Amino acid sequence: PFDIGTTNRSGARFGPSAIRHASRMLIDGEHPAHWASPVDLPLADVGDFAIALGDIAASLKLIEDQASAYAHLVTLGGDHGITLPLLRACAKRRGPLGLIHFDAHVDTWPDNFGQPYAHGSMFYHAINEGVVDARRMIQIGIRSPVQRDVYDWTLGQGVTIVAAQEAHEIGPAAIASRIVEVVGDAPVYLTFDVDALDPAFAPGTGTPEIGGLATWQAQSIIRKLPGLNFVGMDVVEVAPAYDVSEITALAGATMAWEYLSLLAASADTSRSALRAP
Template sequence: MTGTPTFAIAGGFLGVTRRDPDAAAVIAGVPFDIATTNRPGARFGPEAIRRASRMLVDGDHPTQRRDLTGKLADIGDFEIALGDVAASLELIERQAAPIRHLVTLGGDHAIALPLLRARARRHGPVGVVHFDAHVDTWPDSFGQPYGHGSVFYHAIREGLVDPRRMIQVGIRSPVQKEVLDWTLQQGVSIVSAQEVHEQGVARIVERIRAVLGSEKTGGAAYLSFDIDALDPAFAPGTGTPEIGGLATWQAQALLRGLGGLNFVGMDMVEVAPVYDHAEITALAAATLVYEYLALALPA
């Protein structure tokens, strides 16, 4: 083993120092957490995920057998409007719009709305694979219309996503009947964490692929991954943890089963390192982003 020790690698994701916004995939952080409804702290998520990603640079991806960093850039963090949700979402959309393939490190889940607005400009309504403990289709979040629990309510109503090509995986939190009914009526498919445990990874991969369609027939797809999809035993560093969630190996295996889908972007959200222990949440998030890059970037 030669070169720089992992603990001394540069601060970009996977140690990347390239800042070209026209790279095949572009990493950007969004240090925004004022739309969260429980514990804040996800504003420090981008920094923590980048730091943990240094563990992943000692060779090629284990299944793809290739170096991902050559096609990757890290352009740093987006600007936000401190204390202003609506203005921050506008800024995020404006900065995301010019980037062809954006991988975003959050930040709370509210940032997914402007990211989807930017993707829809390029691709029209996208299919979505949404990993989460929560459906995030509430009309508002305790009176805040653009809180982190309302992102997909707005995304569906604004026509940013095709709800018939949207599947939520890992859901297990309490939800009002009218919210759940509305979500299902739009055509969204929901897979609970319990179903993942009972049916197994291979069956859930089949269900996801059936909803999204193939690269040729399904159109553009977007991955939104709230780290609280994982059980708090594997991801304690998050604002709204729910027991009974996915194990890291399940999430990793599910992503590895999605090769060939036409992914056009991703967000990894709700990592709040102040509640983490030994960086296990940040490392899980960084590794899952690494998995996404392996399946989304051309060989």
């Protein structure tokens, strides 16, 4: 429940509880694409992580320390700044990570309004720290205004960007193929910023951008990623104060369900991916 790194509308600190509540729609039955259910996995809700009120750096350290206790986390945010400490904790065990990043924004600014750690700068730090291997990082849904030097820096590090317009033109199957090509078979983390979705499907977020993915497109892409060496996932930037009929919270919950169902679909994954290395 953390959103002190936001640059526009706050409220993502209420996202975890909203996503949990919306997830009640997903507890009955198996995933029709995989005939698997997350309830077959050894899962537990470990509750909310502690944060340091009003202190971004201290909060990130607390999140990293708490995340280090778990072999495989699906984390509900919260603003996107929480992903940096989650990646740090995971990289300590697994080494530099590949990254599948759904978002409207590149989130590789060196700072946000002079603040080095915020919800738009975490991947700048993750790349510079060697936590993420930029050559195995792919961004899907990018479409926001961005400074040219920030965009060029991102590409220059080796990041693959699939802009929202390109995503609409080439379709989910081609995007999934590109993801597999980029991330390979090494450890990979999936981060899903709900503003990757068009505001028609996800109005309840702090920094909405028109022209985004439809929920079905995002689901279809994730469903086409079986067999990847996933080591963790998060869903971030759900801000229920701006939501309509819980559709954003349900979208966030469903993306987590898609990910867990993908793990559950493989007996090998369900036995080994959640086990500490």
